Amino acid sequence: MLSDRHRGLIPVKPFQEKVGSKKNITKAAMKPINEKKNVYFNYHDQVEHLIQVGVSLSGEKNIDRLLEIIVEEARKLTNADAGTLYIMSDDETELKFAIVQNNSLDIHMGGLSEAISWPNVKLKNKDGRENRANVSAYVAISGKTINIHDVYNVEGFNFEGTKQFDKKTGYRSKSMLVTPLRNHENEIIGVLQLLNALDPSTGEIINFSAESQKIILSLASQAAVALSNSHLIHDLESLFELFIKTIATTIDERSPYTSGHIRRVAELTMAIAKKINETRQGCFADVKFSDDQMRELRMAAWLHDMGKITTPEYLIDKKTKLQTVHDRIHEVKTRLKLIKKDYVTAAQSEKKDLPVSKVLRSAEAEMKALDKEYQFLREVNKGEEFMSDEKIARIKDIAKREFFMDGESRPLLSEEEVYNLCVRRGTLNEEERNIINNHALVTHKILSGLPFPKKLRHVGDYASAHHENIDGSGYPFGLKGDEIPLQSRIIAIADVFEALTAKDRPHRKAMALSEAFNIMESMVKDNHIDKDLFEFFIAEKIYAAYAKRELTPQQIDV
Ligand SMILES: [Fe+2]
Ligand SMILES: [Fe+2]
Incomplete structure (x- = not known):
């Protein structure tokens, strides 16, 4: 359980030990942060820089880069050796590591650098109770800012993971400032954690000052707005692109x-x-x-x-010249059948005493001619071959044949059908x-x-x-x-x-x-x-x- 003095803006414990001085940090940690150009010695400089940061945050549209800038600038403003940015998961049950930076250990993860595979921080324990032992989870749940002088010497939070990390790397985590990121709707969308503020002159670990804390609160709210805007734009753009692809696929289908x-x-x-x-x-x-x-x-x-x-x-898939909703070559075939039937009937009435088979035999040549004409029409209907003048003339000839339907004599092919069949190349008319x-x-x-x-x-x-x-x-x-x-x-x-x-x-x-x-x-x-x-x-x-x-x-x- 967290005692009252651990909540809010109260420094958790007096700065007791002289740990975290140069000799406690690894060799890598000796990389002097105070050699960096952007080291702030006074509040005025910090405020001035904060204004510039606001501009660069709102101008950055790449979310990965934006996340990096937030941590980089927060570290510059407070002269912090390390920083971690967590983003709230969509279902608001856990914090995801977005950025991890540690200058001394030369660690740059997340954003445009290598992805972070560390497990998310759950906001609830397995028993369903809030995870208040983890400082970042606590800040995400409570919305409070926590300023700790020494994470090795603090009550109410569990820093075992941090200690293990230190053991492995030889690092010494000490002062820590953790603050929530709230969007325009006052929802917590992430948590910013800064580690080891360094004295600009000596490089020694010091506490995060009250001024730094104010500056970081301001940066956090600017960052949250920029991040929310960027997410909104990104979501809109994704929706737009997906919508376009859906329409395109519908057209294709x-x-x-x-x-x-x-x-x-x-x-x-x-x-x-x-x-x-x-x-x-x-x-x-x-x-x-x-x-x-x-x-x-x-x-x-x-x-x-x-x-x-x-x-x-x-028209999109017009396979044949006579195709409308269906291929009208089948109608032509039926009409030719009618011609054949009429022909047999006529021949029979002329030669009444002969059986049908004999009449058919005598009409064989005519029947064959009709079949050939049908075969020809079927071929040209496909539109696979170029139509020569002879072929066009033949179509016009065939079209003149007549068939009887509903007591009326009609040409085998309508004008429109002839027009389509005479298309020189392909199946589409002009x-x-x-x-x-x-x-x-x-x-x-x-x-x-x-x-x-x-x-x-x-x-x-x-x-x-x-x-x-x-x-x-x-x-x-x-x-x-x-x-x-x-x-x-x-x-x-x-x-x-x-x-x-x-x-x-x-x-x-x-x-x-x-x-x-x-x-x-x-x-x-x-x-x-x-x-x-x-x-x-x-x-x-x-x-x-x-x-x-x-x-x-x-x-x-x-
Ligand atoms: Fe196309
Ligand atoms: Fe096209």
Whole structure:
């Protein structure tokens, strides 16, 4: 049980022993802290520095670095040899080690340095009672600041762990200042523990003064606000990124054939950008993307096909020319059956006395011709081969055949069906192609309507320009050369490479790398994709790790 004099701001015990002087500390501990530049001899200097610290705390967005700064500055302000920062767990049942620093022992753990594997400090014992024996847990529970003169000589707290640590390292833990970190809602979000205040002139361990304590209380509240803000921003950013990825995955999942396309394009995009950042030679030597720019690019890549959210489902995977919601070749087949039936009926009525088999035999040639026409239509419907003028003429001929339905004579193929079947390359007619291509414009419209924060303001521009061509023949705006941001040109390379090598496209076997590179080379010659980027992509083998991860061994032929 803690006695009253151990609570609050009261120093726990008079400073009795002369321990902690230089001879009690290890050799490493002899590293003179008073040689450091930022040693404070008076309260005024401390206050002045505290103001500067406030600025640097609120300016630091990297949480790991922020945690480090809090301990570093707290130590500087109090001339403390060591410091530990604990962060409250989300369920508020334990304190997690965030930062451990000890100047004498040259220990720097947590934050941007090596992770800390030490067990968390539980706020409750196994029997369910509060853990008031551990000083940090006590501060987290009570919200009080504790200033101890000598941890070896104090009642109410258990410092066995500290003593064992000292035994192992030869260190001597002595004066200690422990204070809670409260956020704007007055909740305790962490605990700051400072150890061994050193006399700036002699390097001897002294008590944490009342001034130091005041300064640290002030620093703790600034730190807590900065940390809370940073967490809030971080949480919002994570939520935003997750939301984007969820939308992208939903778009991808609309088609079983393109699922994973957006993720893969984003991965390739970032692999290219990372390599550009690393390179020290060639045309990208001077290009460096900052962390914010990398984030902006990653978001643009994840959102590049956002506009496909409005593309009709049947168009996304249009497998045949006659496909709408279903493939209308089956209707054509039924119509041809009707023609055949009518033909037999007509022939029979002409040759009433002959059995059906004989009539059929006499009509055999005509039947075969109908079957051949169906086979031909079925083939061209797939859109796999280029449509020559002869083929188009043949379709128009076949279309003239008539079938009877509901007492009406109708052409075998409607005008619209003929139009679709006559598409020269692929399965999409011009209007459908335009609808698909429109996704880039829709991407632009959706994203330009969103109030992105300043550092992400180009996301929409980068995302929507991934189908622009260097020669200006692309869409949605026909941008040319440098008008197309480098970021969009990177996404374009990733987009094309992914689409060519994807394993799951309908009616096409997965393309080998050499074949994909040949096609990309011809796109470079046609001035569609960026030449320098493509050459960089090949020379730096940026595709290699991706291919190993995503492609089949048969595809990897270079
Ligand atoms: Fe696209
Ligand atoms: Fe795409």
